[in-house]
Amino acid sequence: MARLVIVSNRVAMPRERLSRAGGLAVALRESLGQHGGLWYGWSGEVSENPDPAPRRIRQGRIDYAVLDLSPEEHKGFYLDFSNGILWPLCHYRLGLIDFRRSAWESYLAVNARFAEQLVAQLKSDDIIWVHDYHFIPLAAELRRRGVQNRIGFFLHIPFPAPEVLAALPGHDRLVRDLCAYDLVGFQTRGDVRALTEYILHESDGTVLGNAGSEDVRISAFGRDLRAGAFPIGIDTAEFASLAAAEAGSDETQRLSESLVGRSLVIGVDRLDYSKGIPQRFEAFHHLLGSRPEHHGKVTFMQIAPISRGEVAQYRKLRNELDGLTGRINGKFAEFDWVPVRYLNRAFARNSLAGFYRHAKVGLVTPLRDGMNLVAKEYVASQDAADPGVLVLSRFAGAAREMKGALIVNPYDTEHISDALHRALVMPLEERRQRWESMMAVLNVNTIAHWRETYLAALQAEGGPQMLEAAG
Numbered sequence: 001m002a003r004l005v006i007v008s009n010r011v012a013m014p015r016e017r018l019s020r021a022g023g024l025a026v027a028l029r030e031s032l033g034q035h036g037g038l039w040y041g042w043s044g045e046v047s048e049n050p051d052p053a054p055r056r057i058r059q060g061r062i063d064y065a066v067l068d069l070s071p072e073e074h075k076g077f078y079l080d081f082s083n084g085i086l087w088p089l090c091h092y093r094l095g096l097i098d099f100r101r102s103a104w105e106s107y108l109a110v111n112a113r114f115a116e117q118l119v120a121q122l123k124s125d126d127i128i129w130v131h132d133y134h135f136i137p138l139a140a141e142l143r144r145r146g147v148q149n150r151i152g153f154f155l156h157i158p159f160p161a162p163e164v165l166a167a168l169p170g171h172d173r174l175v176r177d178l179c180a181y182d183l184v185g186f187q188t189r190g191d192v193r194a195l196t197e198y199i200l201h202e203s204d205g206t207v208l209g210n211a212g213s214e215d216v217r218i219s220a221f222g223r224d225l226r227a228g229a230f231p232i233g234i235d236t237a238e239f240a241s242l243a244a245a246e247a248g249s250d251e252t253q254r255l256s257e258s259l260v261g262r263s264l265v266i267g268v269d270r271l272d273y274s275k276g277i278p279q280r281f282e283a284f285h286h287l288l289g290s291r292p293e294h295h296g297k298v299t300f301m302q303i304a305p306i307s308r309g310e311v312a313q314y315r316k317l318r319n320e321l322d323g324l325t326g327r328i329n330g331k332f333a334e335f336d337w338v339p340v341r342y343l344n345r346a347f348a349r350n351s352l353a354g355f356y357r358h359a360k361v362g363l364v365t366p367l368r369d370g371m372n373l374v375a376k377e378y379v380a381s382q383d384a385a386d387p388g389v390l391v392l393s394r395f396a397g398a399a400r401e402m403k404g405a406l407i408v409n410p411y412d413t414e415h416i417s418d419a420l421h422r423a424l425v426m427p428l429e430e431r432r433q434r435w436e437s438m439m440a441v442l443n444v445n446t447i448a449h450w451r452e453t454y455l456a457a458l459q460a461e462g463g464p465q466m467l468e469a470a471g
Contacts, residue, residue, distance in 0.1 A: 002125040004037035004455070007118070009082075009134040011041040011066050014059040024156075024373075026235070027447040028131075029062070031455070036061035038126075040118055042134075043067060046074045054117055067117060069110070076106025078134070085168070086133045090157045091274040091368045094167055096313055104170055108137055115141030122147060127459060130181070132156050140177035152183040152458040154230065157370040158397075159191040162198040175203065176221045183458045185230040187370045187397040189214055192229050230454045231401060233445040234376045239353060243381030246354030256358055262337070263298045263424055266359035268352060268374050269366075271304040271344065273317050276365045276393065276410040281324040281340070283365075283416035288332050288339060291421055296337045298424060300363070301355075305346040318344070356381035361423045362390045364398075365410040371397035375405070379438045387435035389423035391416065401441045404434035 012025035032039055043055065043066035050068035057064045069078065080103035088096040115138055122128075128151040130138050139151045165171050175198060178184060186192050196216055199205035205220025214229040246252055255264075265284070269275040284300045306318065325342040332339050347355070356362065362378035375390060375398040382388055392398060392405035399407055406419040 002127050002459075003123060004032060004035045005118075005122065005126045005128045006032060006037065006039045006131065007114075007128065007135055007138060008039070008041045008131040009078075010044055011039050011064060013064055013066070014057060014062075024232070024447075027451050030448075031451050032062045033060060038063045038065060038121065040065045040114075040121070041067075042069060042078075045069070046071055052117070054121075065121060067114065073106060073110050076103050077110035081107040082134045087157070087274075089164065089168055090133065090160050092158075092160065092164055093273065094164065096273070097167075099169055101169075111135060111137040112141050114138060115145060118142065119145045119147060122149065124149070127455070128152070129154070129455070129458065136174055137177040140180035143180050150182045150458055151180070152185065152454065153178065153181040154185040154454065155191065155370070156187070156232070158188075158368055159186055159194045161194050162202055165194075165198060166202065172202070175199075179205075179218065179221045179223045179225055182225055183454075184225060184227045185454055185457075186227070187229065187231055188400055189229050191370075192216060192227050195227055226457070228457065230450055230457075231397060231445060232371050232373070232450045233442065233447045234373055234380060235448065236376075236380045236439070236442040236446050239377055239380040242350055243353035243357040244383075246350050247357050247383075249350070249354050251351050252354035252358055255355060259299055260336075262296070263360040264355075264358055265298060265300045265361040265363050265420065265424075266355055266378075267300070267302040267304075267363045267365075268355075269302075269304050270307045271314060271318060271321075272307060273313055274367055274369065275304075276367045277302065277304060278317070278320055278324060279367075279410055279413055280363055280365050280416065281321065281328065283413040283420065284340065285324070285328050285331075286413055286417040287420050288328070290417065294421070294424065295332065296334060298339075299337075299341060300339060301341040301343070301359075303343045303345075303347060303352075303355075306344050353377070353381050357383060360388045361420060362388060363416075363420070364390065364396060365393040365408060365416060366396050367393070367410050369393070369396040369398075373398075375402055376442055379435065380442055382435055384432075384435070386428065387431050389426055389431055389434065390438070391419045391423055401445060402438050403441075404437040 006028055012029055039062060045068045047068045050070050054065040054067050085097050085099060126149050128149055130153045196207045199207055199218055199220050203220050205218060207216050207218055209216040216227050218225050218227055267280055269277060287294060325340050328340050329338055356378045364372055364375040366372055375392050375396060379390055390405040392402055392407055393410040394407050395410060406423055408416050408419045
């Protein structure tokens with residue numbers, strides 16, 4: 001195999017503990033370790049006068065190359081455009097977008113700078129794999145500099161429907177740049193369909209194959225490319241083993257003892273408005289208000305590490321959740337029972353694995369999500385003899401695979417409340433059947449399967465035979 005070059009906004013450097021880096025970072029590092037290659041991206045640092053050349057570190061078969069951002073780039077490229085415009089756009093939150101041309105120009109300029117520095121490090125037979133919304137224009141910038149290598153892109157968040165995407169000034173330029181890749185990977189068929197519908201109705205392009213299938217060929221903007229669904233998984237066996245080992249850890253035992261025999265409902269999310277956390281709190285409030293039999297018998301623990309705290313919408317969300325926590329606890333708490341535990345800090349993966357295993361219900365209710373690996377980790381962590389129940393939003397990518405979950409509308413708090421009640425009283429036999437059906441999927445669609453399937457598709461000269469043109 002040719003050398004693999006991975007480009008991502010953040011790079012899991014050798015010094016970073018994989019227990020905190022997350023499953024994706026582990027998968028990418030393992031892929032580079034197996035094949036040898038380069039991991040290139042932002043260092044995570046902001047400096048007044050960033051060195052134009054990347055800093056390089058080599059460990060084993062992996063080269064790491066990272067660039068700093070200037071304060072202006074960090075604001076325009078990262079805060080204002082990537083997270084202030086693209087993130088809410090892709091999560092259908094148009095009311096949160098404050099479009100500024102200066103942010104768009106900064107986004108394009110940073111992609112051009114990263115491309116310029118990458119060109120000098122490339123070999124003619126490198127396979128380049130670019131990750132996520134921060135670097136959509138990167139392939140187009142590389143092509144402008146004469147790069148002919150095979151370049152793939154994977155979007156970890158949802159791709160918006162054409163009607164939503166068209167609200168973005170410059171949407172045609174963004175999609176044209178996306179078509180500079182040889183392979184564009186998404187989490188779900190719905191994301192593939194959204195892109196193909198844009199190509200058919202917003203450009204002069206054509207699509208070969210069924211627009212709702214997992215694999216299509218697109219001809220647009222003078223380029224031929226392939227788009228497909230590659231749902232990301234987890235290292236199922238490793239996470240299950242980790243959870244079993246953590247069942248007896250000091251942290252898990254402390255949690256168990258603090259509950260005093262009560263059932264645990266757990267939610268784990270980065271603090272973000274796309275995760276549906278306020279609606280989740282309201283649903284738990286409704287559960288306690290409508291079903292007093294659960295008083296004193298269930299505790300809801302929401303772990304939500306703060307992210308992007310400098311963004312106004314995130315500060316507002318934090319204040320809202322602080323208020324909801326106080327309102328629920330103030331109304332229902334007893335001297336020996338606090339219904340809601342709300343924690344604004346991160347925990348290591350091994351700690352979370354133990355917490356998941358102890359929880360009777362995993363509550364995963366994003367308003368819109370690319371995949372949501374927490375749902376898969378919760379299922380993998382369960383004790384086969386006495387598994388918990390997953391309550392899952394229909395708008396998470398994982399809902400397409402996790403058919404054994406209780407699927408809910410995250411905007412309907414009473415629906416979530418009903419699902420919580422059903423989960424808490426569900427008989428053991430039904431819980432086992434549901435868990436076994438989900439584990440069967442998780443054992444096949446692992447993160448290694450995702451990685452190798454995508455890379456094989458990226459390297460392939462051809463692909464599955466396509467049907468007649470659809471446009």
